[in-house]
Amino acid sequence: MGFNKLIDSLEIAEINISDIPCIEISPPEFKGNIIFYHGWSSRKENQVFRGKILASHGYRVILPDAPYHGQRNKLDFNSGNGEDLLANYFFETLIRSILESKKLIDYIGRDKPIITAGHSMGGFIAAGVFTDNQEISRMININGSSAWLKTRDLWLDEIDFNQPIKDKLVIDNVSYSLKDYDPYYNLDKINDRPILLLHGDADSSVSIEAQKEYYQAAKETYEDEERISLVSYENLNHYIIDKMLAEIINWL
Numbered sequence: 001m002g003f004n005k006l007i008d009s010l011e012i013a014e015i016n017i018s019d020i021p022c023i024e025i026s027p028p029e030f031k032g033n034i035i036f037y038h039g040w041s042s043r044k045e046n047q048v049f050r051g052k053i054l055a056s057h058g059y060r061v062i063l064p065d066a067p068y069h070g071q072r073n074k075l076d077f078n079s080g081n082g083e084d085l086l087a088n089y090f091f092e093t094l095i096r097s098i099l100e101s102k103k104l105i106d107y108i109g110r111d112k113p114i115i116t117a118g119h120s121m122g123g124f125i126a127a128g129v130f131t132d133n134q135e136i137s138r139m140i141n142i143n144g145s146s147a148w149l150k151t152r153d154l155w156l157d158e159i160d161f162n163q164p165i166k167d168k169l170v171i172d173n174v175s176y177s178l179k180d181y182d183p184y185y186n187l188d189k190i191n192d193r194p195i196l197l198l199h200g201d202a203d204s205s206v207s208i209e210a211q212k213e214y215y216q217a218a219k220e221t222y223e224d225e226e227r228i229s230l231v232s233y234e235n236l237n238h239y240i241i242d243k244m245l246a247e248i249i250n251w252l
Helices: 001-008 044-056 082-108 121-132 147-159 183-189 208-219 242-251
Strands: 009-017 020-027 033-038 059-064 114-119 138-142 168-171 172-176 195-200 228-233
Touching: 001 044, 009 082, 009 242, 020 044, 020 082, 033 044, 033 082, 033 121, 044 059, 044 242, 059 082, 082 121, 082 147, 082 168, 114 121, 121 147, 121 183, 138 242, 147 183, 147 208, 183 208, 195 208, 195 242, 208 228, 228 242
Parallel strands: 033 059, 033 114, 114 138, 138 195, 195 228
Antiparallel strands: 009 020, 020 059, 168 172
């Protein structure tokens, strides 16, 4: 079947998984499932093209709206208070996404492999969901971070925040420690599962340096180091390029 026919054969539906608005992209037959998370201030619709590419290679793709994004109590990202929004909601969005991830897994089912993937903030989420759920078989992190607190510290050095980004959050009257969910501090939960990290080495939004630290620490936990890869792209800022998509397809 030609590529255009493959694209035309995809079934695309807007669905709600519990209270999570999602787009589901399904080929006629699929060998696995990919939950693909979007970035900060973005929404699920912005990932449909990438979802189609992945689905055309034999994967059912679920694109959820992250908490506070898209259809879910959208924040005013054009208010000029970007630093305050980041300080107040970024890490809460990560924790909330992890807490609700089992709803997505229950919907998908466990009879075929599940992969988490994401770009930018979506990469942070994909790493957190992967670490917290042993049902997830693989993880793809594009221009994100698997070392949350290290990235936070880099941001604090670069950005003049009006308020601190705390180590502990209170969500729905429950206290959560970022360290408890930060993939870097939970390397014992990887259990040799495959990881692909893709990052521009000139990324001015999410520095590759924290991801390098995660990669070096995580690699030491593997019996087979080839199961974890960090691919850097020279002079690339905070973008997804065709070479990254090709790398993902080949890796899968």
